[in-house]
Amino acid sequence: MGHPLSGTARGRWLTRGKDGRLTLHAPSDDGLLRWTERRPGGPEWTGPDFFPAEHLTDLVIAQGADGIVHLLARRPRADDPGVEIVHAIQYQSGRPVTEWRSLGNPYRTAENGRKAGVPTAAVDTQGTVFVFLRNAGRGLQLRREQKDGKWGRWEDLRGSRLGDGPVPAATSDGHVEVAVPSEQGVRLWAQDAPDGALSAVEPPLECGALAGSGTALETAPGRLTYYWTDPESASVVAHRRGGPVVPIGGSPGDGALAALRARVDGQDCTVLAQRGADGTLLLGVCATEAERHGMWWSDTGVACTGDPALALDALDRVVVAIRGADGAPRLTRQDPDGPGLTLSPDWRRL
Template sequence: MAMRGRPARVAQGRRSAPSAEAASSPVVTGAVEGSWLVRGEDGRLTAYARCPDGLLRWTETRPGGPDWSGPDLFPVAGLTHLTVAQGADTYVHFLGRRERRGADGAVRVDVVHAIQYQSGRPVTEWRSVGNPHREPDRAARLGAPAGAVDAMGTVHVFVRNAGGGLMMRREGKGGGWEPWTDLRGSDLRDGLATAVTSTGHVEVFAPTADALAHWIQPEPGAVPQRSHDMRPGPLPGSVTAVETAPGRLTCFWTDASGYGLLSHRRGSWLITLGGTPSDGANAVLRTTVDGYDCTVIAHRGAAGGILFGVCGTEAESSGMWWTDAGGNAAGAPALAHDGHGRVVVAAFGPDGALRLARQAPEPGLVLMDWVRV
């Protein structure tokens, strides 16, 4: 659903062409996939959304807020999907699926990439990463990309191919891109999710019709290898993962059959966590609450509000405490720590406006009132 926000200003990036029409009335067509609320090296938060003319960005004017600048518009035509990945160096990488119609009327599809090096600074020129298919009909069926940045700063691009398998392309040592690598698989859906552990391993999760497929690097820098599938299958777009112990991820997803939120990690049983998620993504954040290591989950509920869940990290079987955080979201929320270490939940409302709530200065994990940016 299209959501209208306040006028955007066109940001000047390398070779970016201003568009007066786009700047006058941006239409937020949805939050980007991945971690669309990020904290920069200077402690400021930045939020991103997609509009018909490209990328929209809001930036805190100082760490911890409350004031923000934006939205700034970074034009790029033809984006059908856009995802965000941030590395340990805090650089923000954008990966999009782009469609362009040629003079012959045929639609040409490729993956494009751009970088933001610092909070509030311009985004680089959008450069093509290509398409693993040369045949136009197969290239047009390319899925939505997902990205991961390993400990060395190497960008990994993952995408579903026309045959339903998983493809990877990553940056080479010379600054170019390595050839596409076929990681195989079948019957994959869009809604890929990635995570990078503190031990340097890149992991990829992909929904299928009845399972959650998983790939993991056997060692940092290696080509990811297929691991064990997890069942039941997820609702596409709902999968997320967070490191809950050194080198160990806990994966969360919405059960496609309607049984709420599920969690799983290697070597443990599948756990049902409840909740009433809608068809959007789940946001996850690890934080400390009253001295205890906790995991926080946020998602858009079936009624449109934000549901907020907290449990002890790797103690999901002891129960997750859910609360209705209010708000009226038109898409999936995002979670981050601000420059003061407070938990922040953000979402876009039906009017396209960015809204957020910060952790209150009191015991437990209590959110202050929602604020419209």
């Protein structure tokens, strides 16, 4: 491979397009790599396609219900504001990625600009992109796309002593929320109505969250469940607004969780994936919104580096993607004839 992976992207780096084909995006030192299924459901893939883009770091991927894939990253600048947030789009599976467009950052000076955190994003049901960023003062900034395709100004959502790695998500009823770890517990901002302002939800949750570990999943219409790593107990926890923080076990490493809803033995289940403390891929399964009854965890024994990714293919089989110990992307699929969440032992190296 002429352009080896430099890591894994944050967010949904394995996506399913409107045509049912899966796409895998990954960063390299000098650009972006992309693999695409030849046909819906696989098993053959094309790629890697290479899209040159120098000096990008912290690649983040988000996807809306319209199937459009949004890519965000940080790019250093020698002049003010020191670092800019850049954005590119893939409109359809296998189609070219647009040029990277600068969204700037909330600051005019390089000194403050370089203190801005890693961008994260959510896309609402209308296709509007919301970009969140921890600012230099450790509060939260938002920049959102407007209906005419232009971008609004950076909005200061305030907050204090926030950690990096906001966890935004959009629901099927058009709302956007974001959870952020802080020294005071987990902070949450939410919309009262689609297209509305995001307001802080008080009080903060009195629990710790490892920065960069969180993910969110819509587990009922209009309702999100957040998952993150509690650094004190070294356990994964689950939380829904208005409910308790529920420990669900696991043996997480220091990376992010991936979450997905899927049919397992005919039942609506939540699937979690993480790189465990021993460096192997761990999977957790429970009935959706029934975490209090227990999460079933299994260690695949497959070594991985970086954060795993989950997606459903065109046949609604769970697909798990990792960056292997050799640095190459690998993936496998659910065996529909096996009991529970049985994965094929044949990992495809891309």
